[in-house]
Amino acid sequence: MTQPDQQAPDLAAELHALLERLDADLAAAHNAEEARAAAAKLLGKKGALTALQKKLGTLPAPERPAFGASLNRAKDDAASRLENRLTTLEREAFERSLSGPPLDPTLPPRGLPHGHAHPLMSTMHDIVDIFGRMGFQVAEGPEVEDDFHNFEALNFPPDHPARDMQDTLFVDAPGNLLMRTHTSPVQIRTMLAQQPPVRVVIPGAVYRHDDDATHSPRFFQVEGLLVDDHTTLADLKGCLTLFVQEFFGADVSVRFRASFFPFTEPSGEIDCRCVVCRGKGCRVCKGSGWLEILGCGMVDPAVFRHVGYDPEKWQGFAFGMGVDRLAMLRHGMSDIRLLYENDLRFLRQFQ
Amino acid sequence: MKISLAWLRELIDLPEPAAEVAERLTMTGFEVEAVHRAGAHLEGAVAGEVLEVRPHPGRPDMHVVVVADGVGRREVVCGAPNIPAPGGKTAYAPPGAKLGDVAVEARRLGGVESLGVLCSETDLGIGADASGLLVLPPATRPGASLHEVLCLHDHVLDVNVTPNRPDGLGHLGIARELGTIYRRPVCLPQAPPFQRTAREVDPYVRVDDPAGCPRYGAQVVRGLAVAPSPWAVRYRLHLLGVRAVSNLVDVTNLVLLLFSQPLHAFDLAKLRGGTIVVRRARDGETMFTLDGLERRFVPDDVLICDGEGPVAVAGVMGGLSSEIRDDTTDVLIECAHFDPPSIRRTSRRLGLSSESSYRFERGTDRSGVPRALAYAAGLMAELGRGRVCGEAIDAGGTGPDPAPVRLRPARVARIVGREFPSDEIRGTLERLGCRLAPASNGALDVVAPGWRPDLTREIDLVEEIARIGGYDALPGTPPTVTAGPRTQGNWEKLATLRRVLVARGLAETVNHVFADLPTLQAFGATEDQCVPLKNPLDAGRALLRTTLLPGLLGDARLAFAHRLPGAALFELGKTFHRRPGGTPGLPHETWRLGIVLAGKRIEGLAGNAADWDLYDLAAMLAAAADGALRRPWALRPAPDRVRWCHPRSACLVEIDGAEAGFAGELHPATADRLDVPRGAQVLELELTPERFRPEPDKVRELPRFPAVRRDLAAVFDETVTAGDVVADARRLGPTFLDEVSVFDVYRGEGIPAGRKSMAFALVYRHPERTLTEAEVETAHAGVVDGLVSRFGVTIRK
Numbered sequence A: 001m002t003q004p005d006q007q008a009p010d011l012a013a014e015l016h017a018l019l020e021r022l023d024a025d026l027a028a029a030h031n032a033e034e035a036r037a038a039a040a041k042l043l044g045k046k047g048a049l050t051a052l053q054k055k056l057g058t059l060p061a062p063e064r065p066a067f068g069a070s071l072n073r074a075k076d077d078a079a080s081r082l083e084n085r086l087t088t089l090e091r092e093a094f095e096r097s098l099s100g101p102p103l104d105p106t107l108p109p110r111g112l113p114h115g116h117a118h119p120l121m122s123t124m125h126d127i128v129d130i131f132g133r134m135g136f137q138v139a140e141g142p143e144v145e146d147d148f149h150n151f152e153a154l155n156f157p158p159d160h161p162a163r164d165m166q167d168t169l170f171v172d173a174p175g176n177l178l179m180r181t182h183t184s185p186v187q188i189r190t191m192l193a194q195q196p197p198v199r200v201v202i203p204g205a206v207y208r209h210d211d212d213a214t215h216s217p218r219f220f221q222v223e224g225l226l227v228d229d230h231t232t233l234a235d236l237k238g239c240l241t242l243f244v245q246e247f248f249g250a251d252v253s254v255r256f257r258a259s260f261f262p263f264t265e266p267s268g269e270i271d272c273r274c275v276v277c278r279g280k281g282c283r284v285c286k287g288s289g290w291l292e293i294l295g296c297g298m299v300d301p302a303v304f305r306h307v308g309y310d311p312e313k314w315q316g317f318a319f320g321m322g323v324d325r326l327a328m329l330r331h332g333m334s335d336i337r338l339l340y341e342n343d344l345r346f347l348r349q350f351q
Numbered sequence B: 001m002k003i004s005l006a007w008l009r010e011l012i013d014l015p016e017p018a019a020e021v022a023e024r025l026t027m028t029g030f031e032v033e034a035v036h037r038a039g040a041h042l043e044g045a046v047a048g049e050v051l052e053v054r055p056h057p058g059r060p061d062m063h064v065v066v067v068a069d070g071v072g073r074r075e076v077v078c079g080a081p082n083i084p085a086p087g088g089k090t091a092y093a094p095p096g097a098k099l100g101d102v103a104v105e106a107r108r109l110g111g112v113e114s115l116g117v118l119c120s121e122t123d124l125g126i127g128a129d130a131s132g133l134l135v136l137p138p139a140t141r142p143g144a145s146l147h148e149v150l151c152l153h154d155h156v157l158d159v160n161v162t163p164n165r166p167d168g169l170g171h172l173g174i175a176r177e178l179g180t181i182y183r184r185p186v187c188l189p190q191a192p193p194f195q196r197t198a199r200e201v202d203p204y205v206r207v208d209d210p211a212g213c214p215r216y217g218a219q220v221v222r223g224l225a226v227a228p229s230p231w232a233v234r235y236r237l238h239l240l241g242v243r244a245v246s247n248l249v250d251v252t253n254l255v256l257l258l259f260s261q262p263l264h265a266f267d268l269a270k271l272r273g274g275t276i277v278v279r280r281a282r283d284g285e286t287m288f289t290l291d292g293l294e295r296r297f298v299p300d301d302v303l304i305c306d307g308e309g310p311v312a313v314a315g316v317m318g319g320l321s322s323e324i325r326d327d328t329t330d331v332l333i334e335c336a337h338f339d340p341p342s343i344r345r346t347s348r349r350l351g352l353s354s355e356s357s358y359r360f361e362r363g364t365d366r367s368g369v370p371r372a373l374a375y376a377a378g379l380m381a382e383l384g385r386g387r388v389c390g391e392a393i394d395a396g397g398t399g400p401d402p403a404p405v406r407l408r409p410a411r412v413a414r415i416v417g418r419e420f421p422s423d424e425i426r427g428t429l430e431r432l433g434c435r436l437a438p439a440s441n442g443a444l445d446v447v448a449p450g451w452r453p454d455l456t457r458e459i460d461l462v463e464e465i466a467r468i469g470g471y472d473a474l475p476g477t478p479p480t481v482t483a484g485p486r487t488q489g490n491w492e493k494l495a496t497l498r499r500v501l502v503a504r505g506l507a508e509t510v511n512h513v514f515a516d517l518p519t520l521q522a523f524g525a526t527e528d529q530c531v532p533l534k535n536p537l538d539a540g541r542a543l544l545r546t547t548l549l550p551g552l553l554g555d556a557r558l559a560f561a562h563r564l565p566g567a568a569l570f571e572l573g574k575t576f577h578r579r580p581g582g583t584p585g586l587p588h589e590t591w592r593l594g595i596v597l598a599g600k601r602i603e604g605l606a607g608n609a610a611d612w613d614l615y616d617l618a619a620m621l622a623a624a625a626d627g628a629l630r631r632p633w634a635l636r637p638a639p640d641r642v643r644w645c646h647p648r649s650a651c652l653v654e655i656d657g658a659e660a661g662f663a664g665e666l667h668p669a670t671a672d673r674l675d676v677p678r679g680a681q682v683l684e685l686e687l688t689p690e691r692f693r694p695e696p697d698k699v700r701e702l703p704r705f706p707a708v709r710r711d712l713a714a715v716f717d718e719t720v721t722a723g724d725v726v727a728d729a730r731r732l733g734p735t736f737l738d739e740v741s742v743f744d745v746y747r748g749e750g751i752p753a754g755r756k757s758m759a760f761a762l763v764y765r766h767p768e769r770t771l772t773e774a775e776v777e778t779a780h781a782g783v784v785d786g787l788v789s790r791f792g793v794t795i796r797k
């Protein structure tokens, strides 16, 4: 790299040797630090080139320009060799950083695994959400009720066989207390507390004196109530059809048939095409091809009278459904007991 | 209620297949839960003629019978006591025939090959008589199919009859419903024609309680002979789930199943004084009912009495003394209408429900009494070869007409949401049996027929018009959404809470709310706080829970029983406390969060399993309080209060500085007492509505000036909590002491026993200017001096 020129041959040779040694040192350097240290032996405060620089003043004046120029060329040369080496080292380091054994991505993640939502509660929240989107607000009420709210105001007169539809757990306390047999008393409480329009959805636990393979003494319902001055049975049909299709899918067909509940009239039930057999008939639908989903009807005028609403002025519908059944259908379960055993092996199947 | 399609077809023209009839009934309100094809279980069974009967060579209890089955002669081994003599006809199932699930095969019995079997009613699954072979009429053609000979073909519909439709508890009511649906006439059942003979001895009937018994009909039939009913009657009863007893009793059951009108047949000879008196019971009066039990009555019960005392509990069950027996010849048939609530009260009080009481308490057709009574008398006279004596007695009669119900057609459209032409409305009501009269403004005055006691209000008629018109014909109008006020109560917050806890790794549980006293006492409840049930499922479930923990701990125990290494569970549910001092009113119900961390905590690799501890519990509390409740929380040691937790870790949970629950490791003694795993970390938090903060977070200005951190390490007594020190430091420091946090706790070398070293970081930062070194030093020295004098600590360098 040194050029043939007018300088003393000993200087050129010396510079050449210095740069040769720099090359060797740089090649031996494993990292940027070592490379910089090697370059500092020439370029640093105490470096060889710096030492030569100091000699410049001792030279006769005519030699100085040539000497200085050679020295500067050598410095530039050394600096660019360092740069090159640093670039190489950096590239090598980067490539090294990409090698090494792969991580095992199948090991369990760090931290606690995600937990498990109970299918009953998830189903209940989903049902409430669907009605929430239709403008229903959530209302709640006590699980221990009195006879008035649970039966009498809902048009179950004393000594009436309609009470046989619900086997009741009674509370041993003054005031005819009982475990509510349905979420309907919350309808009464809601209407007693406010004037129409009313549009509420009522989720909650309910109780029956019943404990066997297909009945749990405690189970869950979601109920709804809509009262204004114009809502009809046709509106009820539209609203609940929409619900069933939101819950089970838009392609499920729905039928609406007459039924009886003491607190609604006209009363009905909504069935959907069996989601298991698609209507051909199976064990789940007892061969009928239809699944009972919910009971409903127009609020009976007798109920309105109990809460002080004028039945000539106000009208509307109420509906109720068993969360257990919907959860079982949705998750393909056949044994209701699983819902109440809290067997962690079962719960772990739900995220 | 089982309904025979063949019987319906005797009452109404009904060519539609069973499935379609079932569908129409279901859609209009009589839900058909199943349709059974009667006789479908029998294949290949035929009539056989007995040609020869020989003793069995090896079995003295059996015979070898040669039968002709229209194809050939067969030898059959038979052990029945009533093998017909040669020429007689019986039921024969040849090899290859199917009797329900049983396929008949040739087999050897005592060394003789038996080609098939001769059958009884029960063998054939068509009746309850297992005493001997089913003997067929002599004229039966050998080889004829039993289906044909016995008219086995029928469909039985299982109909779910709702409590408002007592008429549906009889075939006539279902036929009337179908008549309305299909717009066809119903032909009323006709009894076999009979001649009334003159009255012989006047039975005397008196109703002293017209409120309890508005109508009492009676008819005497004499000269009867008790015998089995003809095959058709027995088979029909069998299909409908009723045991055939004898001709006289079977008649009462047929009338019940046809008219939904319960009857009672008294043995006239056993009625003392030849008298019937209907009256309320005298307190303490007793009688033996048909089931052999002695019943004691109260004055609310309506009794049927003879000249000396009770002979039947009205509408519920007859008495033993006047029961029909094999030697009965004269019968008094009772056909009455009783007050429904009164029947129901008696039936419930006696714990005695019968087919009669079931119908009477729902309401029978008062106007239909004479027809049902005449039908019963005629049929009984025919089947029992007796004579109907004298006129029927009718006490009370039809009664006054019920007040008409005013129906406004506009009301129908307004409730149902579609217009009904006025002739559709009139037509439906008339087919239902209503009598109509025009009223003002296009309204109708409607009188419902006696068999429809449910039609008493305008809305009842609206329902009839809607359901007969068909709900499926209604347009379904989707809801119009109006923005309502924000949802009140806890629901949305509970939703957030469960999402947060599930994300944190817990499994959600749903436990029962029933518990026993010792369990609740283990968590500090006293007996007078607990809400007891009057009719619990069992003694272990006699109280409502005052805490969620027993359920959760039981779930953890189940997980261990399944050999799972651990269980991290929560429940959001209600607890129940009685109001103090016996205050009337509903119990105090609160939403609570319960958490149980039991067994091992496994984070990532299974080898990293560790026991759960208080700090895991605190993390869950933090998730709940910070993530969902968004309220400040703290744990405060309180071993004296939370006695069911380990004294080292028993804490009260504070939310907003107020006591809100407890946390800690379950006390090993409590764990043992409840038979749940030791070492579980438990937490319970009361979720009062005010603990759900509705307001959004407010933003604090970001710091503009630099902070200066000073650390402080000191040796404290073990009873001093980091929280105590942080709180004191805050109190002692200047307003520009911005943050205080603990960053190390150390025990061991250099620290005396019973003491611990804790290190704190104190961050000083003024909101408006840069602090000088001197200001910070002075302030920090003040905090340190204060802590030294407060806790007597030694500062570590």
Ligand SMILES: [Zn+2]
Residues within 6 Å of the ligand: A274, A275, A276, A277, A278, A279, A280, A281, A282, A283, A284, A285, A286, A287, A289, A290
């Ligand atoms: Zn199905």
